[in-house]
Amino acid sequence: xxxxxxxxxxxxxxxxxxxxxxxxxxxxxxxxxxxxxxxxxxxxxxxxxxxxxxxxxxxxxxxxxxxxxxxxxxxxxxxxxxxxxxxxxxxxxxxxxxxxxxxxxxxxxxxxxxxxxxxxxxxxxxxxxxxxxxxxxxxxxxxxxxxxxxxxxxxxxxxxxxxxxxxxxxxxxxxxxxxxxxxxxxxxxxxxxxxxxxxxxxxxxxxxxxxxxxxxxxxxxxxxxxxxxxxxxxxxxxxxxxxx
Numbered sequence: 001x002x003x004x005x006x007x008x009x010x011x012x013x014x015x016x017x018x019x020x021x022x023x024x025x026x027x028x029x030x031x032x033x034x035x036x037x038x039x040x041x042x043x044x045x046x047x048x049x050x051x052x053x054x055x056x057x058x059x060x061x062x063x064x065x066x067x068x069x070x071x072x073x074x075x076x077x078x079x080x081x082x083x084x085x086x087x088x089x090x091x092x093x094x095x096x097x098x099x100x101x102x103x104x105x106x107x108x109x110x111x112x113x114x115x116x117x118x119x120x121x122x123x124x125x126x127x128x129x130x131x132x133x134x135x136x137x138x139x140x141x142x143x144x145x146x147x148x149x150x151x152x153x154x155x156x157x158x159x160x161x162x163x164x165x166x167x168x169x170x171x172x173x174x175x176x177x178x179x180x181x182x183x184x185x186x187x188x189x190x191x192x193x194x195x196x197x198x199x200x201x202x203x204x205x206x207x208x209x210x211x212x213x214x215x216x217x218x219x220x221x222x223x224x225x226x227x228x229x230x231x232x233x234x235x236x237x238x239x240x241x242x243x244x
Contacts, residue, residue, distance in 0.1 A: 005179075005183055006066075009176045009177070010069035010070075010177075012172070012176040013173060014069055014073040016176060017177075018073065018076065018077075020170065021076070021081070022080065023169075024045075027040060028084060031087060031088070031091050032087065035091055037091050037093070042092060042096055043099075043103060045100075046085055046103040046104045046106075047103070047138075047141070048081050048142060049078055049085065049107055050110060050111060050138055051138040051141075052077040054111065054135040055070060055074040055139065056070070057111070057118070058070065058128075063128055064186070085100065085104055088100055089101060089104075117130070118130055132186075132187075132188030133188065136187075136188045136192045139196070140191075140192045140195055143192060143193075146170070146203060147199075150199075150202065150203060150206060153206045157213050159206065159207050159213070162206070164207055167203035170196060171197060171204055174197035176193075177193035178190055181194075
């Protein structure tokens with residue numbers, strides 16, 4: 001029964017996680033159509049790639065047991081993020097292209113260091129702790145990225161730049177993996193995803209508090225909102241708001 005529940009919440013986490021990884025297709029359809037990255041930031045994609053790579057590595061059987069579902073969704077996410085990075089680099093202006101390439105190189109270097117250290121210097125439980133802490137740290141950073149947009153929602157009393165379905169799936173994904181981690185007694189999954197679940201809940205509460213309000217009107221606030229929206233999950237909020 002416990003194993004069935006563990007598997008069930010892992011599957012729900014995979015489904016909701018896939019939605020989050022595919023959400024930026026709205027942004028990239030626009031980039032390909034216009035053959036320009038416009039004002040979109042390339043930062044979220046390499047950073048999300050790093051989170052996926054570290055989580056995939058942590059989920060492998062020789063690092064942590066019974067986490068094949070973690071490998072599946074994060075391995076898939078890593079492939080998707082690589083496609084996003086390639087498209088972004090293809091259409092970005094030189095300055096933004098070099099910035100994204102540099103960040104991508106940094107991500108690969110960090111992942112390589114973690115892999116080499118965990119394979120050569122660490123074994124057994126120590127290896128699992130090291131890889132788990134690395135994966136958990138970047139998961140928390142990824143989940144914490146919408147904090148600036150939440151602050152903006154409170155300031156403007158408008159949810160114009162915080163899409164409902166994105167917030168909903170952040171909540172579902174965080175909650176599913178939080179329960180998965182609890183059932184599996186895995187703090188490296190439970191803690192970061194518990195934080196993600198709490199932040200997703202906060203986003204939904206804000207949405208229902210301010211959903212009836214009109215969007216921001218003055219250009220200065222809109223500019224601040226657009227900048228803050230870059231920190232939403234993989235740039236989706238900015239794409240959504242820009243197309244309204």
